[in-house]
Amino acid sequence: MSRPLDSRHLNGGQKLAVKYFIVAVILFFAQLVFGMLAGVQYLHPDFLHGVLDFNVNRMVHINAMIVWMLYGFIGSVYWFLEEESGREIVGLKLGNWGFWVLTAAVTVVVAVYLLVQTGPGNDFTRWFINEGREYIEAPRWADIGIVVVMLIFFYNVAATFIKGRWSGIAGVLTLDLVALAGLYLAGMFYVTNISIDQYWWWWVIHLWVEATWEVLVGCIMAWTLMHLLGVRRKIVETWLYIEVALMFGSGILGLGHHYFWIGSPEYWLAIGGFFSALEPIPLVAMVVHSIYDSGVHKLRNRNHPALAWVIAHAFGNFLGAGVWGFMHTLPQINLYTHGTQWTTSHGHLAFYGAYATINIAFFYLAVQQWRGNVWMGANLVGAWRWKWALTLLSVGVMGMTMALLIAGYEQSFIERAVGGSSWSAYFAAQTHPWFMESMAWRMVFGWITIAGFVLLAWDLLVIGKHETREAETLVEEPALVGG
Template sequence: FLGRSLRADEPHWLPAAFHLLFAAFAIVIGASLLGEWAGISGWLGDWWFLFGNQGWEYLEIGRFWQYLLVVGLLAWFALLWWIARPSQVSNVHARPIARMFLFGALAIPVFYVPALFFGAKTNFTVVDTWRFWIIHLWVEGFFEFFATTVVALMLFQLGLTGRNTALRVIYLDAILYFLGGLMGTGHHWYFSGQTQINMAASALFSALEVVPLTLLTLDAWDFVRTTRGETNENGAASALPHKWTFYFLMAVGFWNFLGAGVFGFMINLPIVSYYEVGTILTPNHGHAAMMGVFGMLALALMVFVLRQTTDVARWPGVEKYIRVGFWGSNLGLASMVVFSLFPAGVLQVWDVAEHGYWHARSIDYTGSVIPRRLEWMRLPGDLIFIVFGAVPISIAALKAYWHVAFDNQDALIP
């Protein structure tokens, strides 16, 4: 949808291609999950690696489904290229940003290919090298780079940041990921025979990866803050275009700084991560970064689409649910982190220092009173996230879809 907003026309077959691609991804995701279940259950025999569960953490998907996923990602990029190639972008000032947007999109299928570089009997050190290439460089690196290009393009389209600022941030991101990001992967390689200096330098480069997106968010927020007092020709205060899209993008910047930056750097340093790995500080970082950055970005894109496709007169009925969903999702995520994940992780690492790693991972610790209570303290945040976050946003999406599909409402917003 964002790519389509860059050009004035589109081929008639494009919606059908999007639907076909979505169906293909749904089939791969569903079939791979069933395959993992069947493989773990021992039903696939010698076919377990190809169609079942590979047995590697975070790369459980069977090899056959990986091949299909790569093909699907390449098809996704081909569609993006067709609709957003710079020569077809109607706004000439947006063409350099569109070029980097496509560059970031291409990195996603290309840099997933190393997941295919090992087999069922490959040496553990070799597998772990390529496994963390995917876990760190693909997910935390090039997904983050693509997220930065998407945010930059959206903020430019909404008039909240200038072209040069957006491009500078994207270029800085590219330098950090394509040069420093490769080295940054090394802070995971504790059991691959890497040197101490390599892991230390890798932790430094990994921590710097969050800087560009944070700077871009701050620039957009500063623009809105300085123009908040402006009025239109009638003397009324100027309305912020796509208000809730902007707020979700600001949430991306906040959680990128806190979840990926602060919590990530907290466990990145080798001397910390060696003793911390496997404790609750890791999912503390994972929840805040994954949902906070990619989740909020997905919600921002969804709200952007809903606003574009909903009639102006009907938008207030949808907006009230988005308002509740924004605060519910962010407060729910914050409650999970503040009242459960972060304190539980700190106490568990403290137990590692006091009694040893074996004790902090044993039932003697995890089943004791305080860790159990902190685990239950996760429940209020989950309830807030679901009841006041996921449910209202789902209602907003259904209402907007109903208006477009059954009330014959066309998009009235340019």
């Protein structure tokens, strides 16, 4: 007997969420493929030269990442919106329309990236081909489209909560979405002065990734913990506020660590340095709290793969954002590491740990429901698949991170500290055996990551298919007496 994926198990928001998740997984794969193409070019520079050059591959690599993660977040919010608000989504039709518009726009943008690639140095290119600013390369017409779809999304969320039940999660989420959409506007104008350009560009990049995205994930996590572990709402909401205070308190002015070398005044060295040194504290706080929590729950839960990915999130975030971030963020060292493979090393682990893991955890929650609330606890049929997917993806990303760390160390030492940052010093570092070997190892671990992805995608399609048991009902946690 097998259980099919059946949309009758889903409410309106969840049906829309599933669409977002499917595109997210496809874009996740695109991220890996184009990352591999760019990685090969480090070892074989003639590979696809003049056809798909490094800048195109790298652009699709990082854009696919940003967009699949956003798709995952948006999907997750649509997923829990009806349950959290206690009513049907207001304007769901519009939301569905928004999904198709956004997906069509993403497709056109990527097609233009791949087929047209670049244009003449005029305004037309920036409006219709490529804006040429890292992470927000999408041409201006697409920017406007993205903002329109974000407004639809915001309308769905805010109107549903207003007409339904307004909770603490609703409040934080609504305000965070305002900030998220508002910040995007900071990246939507042209300026010749590159110091001003990069100042505002970091508003979008940093205040998304190190502030509003984190809070968005905090909202998704808060709902997940209630759903997965049965944590009481009051506790979850208090901790959501604590997290907002810690994340925004250290993250907003942590923006300063991007303003060391772009022409901004010297006081940013101090501001950036101070807040960067404090940014790991929220992570330490989360460790303490999760140990307390695990003591309360003994990690009883109804979805083992999802919880395993949440734990991977805790470790990955701590290592990627905490350790890797702090190692190169003080200006005294960042002077050498800024703009080297150090950033790449940190970026790979931090994005994986902070965001990829949490999206994957949510995919598992969604699939469980989609298959009619199937058992995903102990002795799950075919559990080897999710375990190996988790292992291979984590080993793959960690391996790439270590390889890039060695490359980054070598580069900052030979190119910057010794060589004096000239072009010949740059190439001396890039052709150094340590560098080349690191790049070769990065490819090896890249293949491991791909293998992990293939298993993950397969598992998401079939997990629970041959399972006959229903998921256990969730018991709300008892209060810990004494303590």
